[in-house]
Amino acid sequence: MQGKSLTARVGRGIAGAAALAAATALVATAAGAQAWEPTKPVQFVIPAGTGGGADQMARFIQGVVAKNNLMKQPIITLNKGGGAGAEGFLEVKKSAGDPHVIIITLSNLFTTPYATGVPISWKDLTPVAMLALDQFVLWVPADTPYRTAKDYIDAVKAGDDKTFKMGGTGSKQEDQIITAALEKLTAPKKFTYVPYGGGGTVATQLVGKHVNSSVNNPIEAVSQWKAGALRPLCLFDAKRSVYTSKVTADMAWSDIPTCKEGGVDTEYQMLRGIFMAPGVRPEHVAFYVDLFKKVMATDDWKKFMEDGAFNQTFMSGDEYKTWVAAADKHHYDLMKEAGFLAAGK
């Protein structure tokens, strides 16, 4: 088994030399058969560090594809998380026309270019499919008196300015955008937003009460919730979660009220989607859409979705493209309002 992986890595090196041969083969097959499939190992770029949510999902997909033989060529994951993911996006942008490069995205596809001014945009990539939407939940330590989102927002409003600390992942990214949205409701009082390196750290910092609240994704905080250390106040979605099996002794994901129900009208969800390099052909995209449909049909995937309380929405083609364009606009507006845009954006 190890041998196989090592060959795969060596294969990547040789792949460059073999590219010419592969290209010739491609032309040959395109004429004969309709369907395209990868002719060399597929690079799966992760625009984030190892261990985070995007990394876990990409490696999980890699495992599911290998376990169920969904593709003849192996997938090789590659972390390019530098510059809040800009490194990964630039890499894919550079690989124009190469159908053997795919990338998993999170909200940094929208936020990073606006916050840093790095010349990338979703328009530089080819949209393939939306795999799911990741949820956000407002969490507080379990031994604080806040029972509902409204309780907490009222407390922030009543307290001194900036005394309440919101912990989150990264700066000028999704967690801080949600915080800025909440500040509309706590006005004129603001949170002190403290950026950390990863969602797991944020959850433990919250348990240790170094911050007052977080907007962790479900999977980042679920264990602390089960252990009775954290309390979910509300879900930043229009509808409640569909997962009804009990997570703690008396609550399921579906028992968490939406923020709107709780009197805090804020919504935010994060894209977990797949893109390819620019300039690829429709049959390339079709292959990957089909591949991800197969991945999503597996039981492993369904369990993974439930564990992380994901919003299971699948999109591809024009529908996906329209969604992405709208999400990009939405992020631009939110970030402009919060003053997070880089100079010149």
Place this chain on the structure above:
Amino acid sequence: MEEIGSLIGGFKVALSWYNLALMMVGILLGVIIGVLPGLGGANGVAILLPLTFTMPPTSAIIMLSCIYWGALFGGAITSILFNIPGEPWSVATTFDGHPMAQKGRADEALTAAFTSSFVGALVAVILITFLAPLIAKFALQFGPAEFFSVFFLTFASFVGMGRGSPFKVLASMCLGFALASVGLDKMTGTLRMTFGYDQLLVGFDFLIAVIGLFGIGEILASMESGLKFSGNSAKIRLNAVLQTWKQLLNYWVTSIRSCIIGCWMGITPGGATPASFMSYGLAKRFSRRGDNFGKGEIEGVVAPETAAHAAGTSALLPMLTLGIPGSPTAAVLLGGLMIWGLQPGPMLFVEQKDFVWGLIASMYLGNIAGLFVVLTCVPLFAAILRVPFSIIAPIILVICAVGAYTVHNSMFDVWMMLGFGVIGYVFQKLGYPLPPLVLAIVLGDKAEEAFRQAMLGSQGSLAIFWSNWLVGSIMTLGVILLLWPLFTWALDKRAARRTPVPASAGAAAVDRNS
């Protein structure tokens, strides 16, 4: 004792032929991964992770954690033989390990490194076995201020390291801080000092800097001194292991101190790299032979290796009990746990007893197996130094280039590595010490991040660093260590003024105090 019962149950799980075989495979792969600079434990584990989805979770984590142990052992080999640290936490091992190899004592250095690693890991595993739930809570007390105080302590224990001018140490460290700040500023989400170059987005990766500064710099220096590899005199002594063990017994104080530093840094979780630097700095400070550190002192190998392994092992504790990874490799393993359907965190010890105790038992077995594997290879490793320089140097260069490329799969990094090689060579020529530069690159951005998080929380008041007993005592300790050289210098001066003793006695007094 409930723990002993659970542990015996764990051994039953770990001691199947299938698991033992995976353990050996893991150790061997780990050693190879550790030896190759740039590949690293975290990458190695990440590459093999998807292959484990078809295994039972317990077997999978046994194999992956053995890769981790193997990488921890392997990192020491190239550090000592070629001055190229394969892993960040082996940098401190090069300071004395490589000079020992140059003097023909590579086998002693390797044995000392492996044995200390084993001792550190063993102490940490025992700690995990008996105190896991108790200590886990401790990590929760660590907020940004506490993290900064730990980094501050590391820097403070390292001041006065260089034998040369303190201004050169300062210059070197400041250059390190400057390099560490290139790239994305995590606090504001904007780019710093990239001057519009996309390649600089990522910042200066520590591994690339180290491979260049140490590895390439060393080759350049050897070329100048007549294309001779100074390890040529390496003798192959089959009883080196036993003889070194006899020597090691003398350094039990250093071992214990390093174990404490390591375990503490792993749990908090400061990580193995600061642990190794801090332990080296303190050993130098408190050793009677502190002046000889950096010239090939066996104690200078024992201290960082013990601490690095103790930290590397105990880093798994916050991962299992809280879901916070204490090291990059632990972060990847954490992802693995979730993929296997296990939720790390406070409930793991309750819900998945077999898994947790199987893993803990495999820590004992994996480390014993690892020590056995690497110790039997000591004469073999030492013999590598007998290969003529003209043959080995190109091989090292290739390994360095591959290593630098692997970090981000980018050719730009290889050029950067060569650039750092030249800087390393020039630094050596001008008498600027490299360790402060490296330390600042490794920990500079983390220290900055923790400091600014703390400042955000306290609205800019420095009082937060003395706001509770924990952070207050670490900071005070740091300040004392920072001012210690000044203090001893003043004391010496006063002693010299009060009693105009004969020159020889005065020198002895200085000796004792230094």
